Amino acid sequence: MNGRVALFVPCYVDQLYPQVARATLELLDRHGVGVEFPPEQTCCGQPMANAGCERDALETARGFVRTFAGYDYVVSPSGSCVHHVRHHYDVLEQTDEVREVRARTFELCQFLVEVLKVEDPGVAFPHRVGVHVGCHAQRGLRLGESSELGGRPGGVMRVLLERVRGIELVELDRFDECCGFGGTFCVTEETVSVRMGQDRVSDHARHGAEVITSGDMSCLMHMDGIIRRQRLPIRVLHVAEILNGGTV
Amino acid sequence: MNPETHATAATSFLRDAERTGWHDQALWFVRQKRDLAAHAVPEWETLRDLASAIKRHTVSRLAQYLEEFERRAADNGVVAHWARDAAEHNAVVLGILRGRGVRRLVKSKSMLTEECRLNPFLERNGVEVVETDLGERIVQLAGEEPSHIVMPAIHRKKEEVAALFHRTLGTREDPDPVYLAEAARRHLRGLMASADAALTGVNFAVAETGAMVVCTNEGNADVGAHLAPVHIASMGLDKVIPRTEHLGVFLRLLARSATGQPVTAYTSHFVTPRPGAELHVVIVDNGRTAQLGRPDFRESLHCIRCGACLNTCPVYRRSGGHSYGVTVAGPIGAIVAPGLDLAAHASLPFASTLCGSCADVCPVKIDIPGQLYRWRQVAVAGGQVSWRKRLGMRLLGATLASVSRYERAGRLVRLLLRRAPGVIGHPALDPWSRSRELPPAPKESFREWYRRERGAR
Numbered sequence: 001m002n003g004r005v006a007l008f009v010p011c012y013v014d015q016l017y018p019q020v021a022r023a024t025l026e027l028l029d030r031h032g033v034g035v036e037f038p039p040e041q042t043c044c045g046q047p048m049a050n051a052g053c054e055r056d057a058l059e060t061a062r063g064f065v066r067t068f069a070g071y072d073y074v075v076s077p078s079g080s081c082v083h084h085v086r087h088h089y090d091v092l093e094q095t096d097e098v099r100e101v102r103a104r105t106f107e108l109c110q111f112l113v114e115v116l117k118v119e120d121p122g123v124a125f126p127h128r129v130g131v132h133v134g135c136h137a138q139r140g141l142r143l144g145e146s147s148e149l150g151g152r153p154g155g156v157m158r159v160l161l162e163r164v165r166g167i168e169l170v171e172l173d174r175f176d177e178c179c180g181f182g183g184t185f186c187v188t189e190e191t192v193s194v195r196m197g198q199d200r201v202s203d204h205a206r207h208g209a210e211v212i213t214s215g216d217m218s219c220l221m222h223m224d225g226i227i228r229r230q231r232l233p234i235r236v237l238h239v240a241e242i243l244n245g246g247t248v
Numbered sequence: 249m250n251p252e253t254h255a256t257a258a259t260s261f262l263r264d265a266e267r268t269g270w271h272d273q274a275l276w277f278v279r280q281k282r283d284l285a286a287h288a289v290p291e292w293e294t295l296r297d298l299a300s301a302i303k304r305h306t307v308s309r310l311a312q313y314l315e316e317f318e319r320r321a322a323d324n325g326v327v328a329h330w331a332r333d334a335a336e337h338n339a340v341v342l343g344i345l346r347g348r349g350v351r352r353l354v355k356s357k358s359m360l361t362e363e364c365r366l367n368p369f370l371e372r373n374g375v376e377v378v379e380t381d382l383g384e385r386i387v388q389l390a391g392e393e394p395s396h397i398v399m400p401a402i403h404r405k406k407e408e409v410a411a412l413f414h415r416t417l418g419t420r421e422d423p424d425p426v427y428l429a430e431a432a433r434r435h436l437r438g439l440m441a442s443a444d445a446a447l448t449g450v451n452f453a454v455a456e457t458g459a460m461v462v463c464t465n466e467g468n469a470d471v472g473a474h475l476a477p478v479h480i481a482s483m484g485l486d487k488v489i490p491r492t493e494h495l496g497v498f499l500r501l502l503a504r505s506a507t508g509q510p511v512t513a514y515t516s517h518f519v520t521p522r523p524g525a526e527l528h529v530v531i532v533d534n535g536r537t538a539q540l541g542r543p544d545f546r547e548s549l550h551c552i553r554c555g556a557c558l559n560t561c562p563v564y565r566r567s568g569g570h571s572y573g574v575t576v577a578g579p580i581g582a583i584v585a586p587g588l589d590l591a592a593h594a595s596l597p598f599a600s601t602l603c604g605s606c607a608d609v610c611p612v613k614i615d616i617p618g619q620l621y622r623w624r625q626v627a628v629a630g631g632q633v634s635w636r637k638r639l640g641m642r643l644l645g646a647t648l649a650s651v652s653r654y655e656r657a658g659r660l661v662r663l664l665l666r667r668a669p670g671v672i673g674h675p676a677l678d679p680w681s682r683s684r685e686l687p688p689a690p691k692e693s694f695r696e697w698y699r700r701e702r703g704a705r
Binding site for chain 1: 254258259268286287293597601602604609621624629642645649654661680682683684685690697699
């Protein structure tokens with residue numbers, strides 16, 4: 001593959017889940033992509049903007065564009081942040097630079113499948129795994145066809161996981177139900193958020209998932225909080241960790 | 249901000265965990281019926297595109313089509329009235345009823361009159377109001393508001409309806425739905441037969457013919473309208489569609505989206521008054537023109553009130569319709585209500601994870617999550633959120649805008665998470681930790697590792 005590729009690590013992944021960012025970096029290395037981590041990066045601005053404070057996110061969003069301008073691809077292990085850049089940067093003046101950065105920002109699995117044309121991840125993960133596609137990836141970026149539109153479990157993340165040796169993907173009762181994280185929703189609507197998360201985790205538990213995986217660590221952070229509070233025998237792993245040959 | 253926010257009301261609803269699960273499952277069942285019906289129509293997505301385009305066109309020429317509808321209706325012998333707001337609507341209805349000495353009004357299928365608070369107004373003015381739609385009658389007897397625009401009593405279990413009917417109608421306490429429906433039928437028949445006037449809603453008003461189309465499953469709208477000497481149809485001005493042929497698009501979408509039925513049991517076209525009877529239509533604005541004037545939110549006027557976005561919404565299913573505190577609850581309510589009274593309903597655009605399921609079930613393809621996002625911006629700009637949240641977001645924005653501030657803040661958060669999890673995660677201070685464990689707090693961030701290992705900077 002030709003071109004310069006930058007890695008965008010979401011702020012909370014950088015601080016709380018560094019292993020996920022490392023797995024992403026190593027995974028891209030394994031597939032022959034020398035990826036750069038521009039050190040000026042911080043955040044896409046979504047935490048403020050989704051809370052209705054788009055203006056407080058302007059400087060952060062401008063910083064994102066400045067940092068990643070000039071790269072051919074920006075890859076991020078988060079459907080939600082990529083969705084924000086692609087769909088909510090209308091608030092910025094649409095210069096060529098802004099338009100290019102928006103169009104060149106990719107969710108990790110989409111980049112692997114659609115740009116790198118990865119067919120075989122070349123790793124094994126002999127476990128029963130429940131797949132949670134974050135809603136911004138699923139319905140925002142259309143990286144999977146939603147049940148409302150007649151879709152079945154699928155999409156770029158599942159395509160890759162299905163090729164992992166020894167993996168057993170469990171079927172859920174509601175394959176694309178929201179987990180209830182929702183950014184600041186998780187604290188401003190705490191009781192609804194928790195109930196949604198409990199129901200989502202139960203669906204996975206009922207179907208015997210040992211591991212829940214997702215392309216979005218924010219959904220997993222929320223579900224993991226519930227899993228650990230309830231002391232359930234389930235682990236969460238970002239899909240980059242599985243695709244990088246990680247183990248439970 | 250409204251003291252009873254969605255979050256507060258939802259928390260009360262969620263206290264009964266078993267009931268929440270039942271409510272969620274009841275609505276999910278309707279969503280699944282919708283899926284089966286919708287996906288059995290190969291051209292479903294084409295229909296949605298068409299419906300969306302017809303609505304966009306209609307809303308762009310709303311005045312023209314409303315005036316055409318009024319002319320045609322008048323030609324048909326229908327008396328048309330215009331009402332700027334709820335008070336004018338209620339006054340028009342009372343005026344018609346008083347002129348004919350009406351003592352009892354039977355009603356069916358009108359969410360607009362709920363929006364206008366017509367029932368209490370008429371009762372204060374000496375008119376007895378009887379809801380004849382079963383779900384509406386249940387909530388009326390219970391002294392409640394509808395919790396859903398299509399299934400008004402969906403929050404009530406059949407055992408509760410049996411107890412309510414036992415208390416109010418003297419039936420035996422039998423939760424068999426067939427028994428309960430029969431009891432309601434007997435109870436309502438007599439009331440409808442002796443009513444002096446009937447009021448119905450309108451699903452579609454056809455401009456080219458002046459026809460008013462009413463879709464129901466029980467047929468009581470028809471019984472009421474055909475027995476009473478006066479029929480009043482109340483419609484929001486967003487109900488007009490240009491031509492009869494457009495009904496072919498909307499009627500195929502409406503019932504499938506609402507309940508998973510191919511079509512409602514009754515689709516009645518009210519065109520002319522029966523000989524010797526009167527037919528009135530009240531065309532109501534009540535905030536709709538103001539919404540038309542907001543380019544970001546105009547699309548909400550495309551809604552055909554099928555309720556599919558309520559059934560699919562993971563928040564609605566787990567918080568109940570009453571938690572929204574408005575006549576039209578759920579995602580569509582959350583983009584309509586702020587236009588009526590932003591201060592009163594400012595919490596509603598935040599009562600969503602923006603999961604997008606509502607947009608994908610919507611038969612007219614309203615971008616509900618996009619509008620929720622925009623209403624959030626409007627609510628904050630209008631000073632409708634707490635100063636603490638405003639300040640917090642300003643600080644967060646300033647922190648994330650600078651890489652050095654961001655790094656310092658990140659180190660501090662991780663340190664606190666490690667050293668003082670009991671403080672940072674105290675349930676009284678931190679809603680996250682009431683039912684969830686805090687995330688891990690690694691000693692080293694990714695960028696610290698990267699600098700060390702890969703030697704950048």
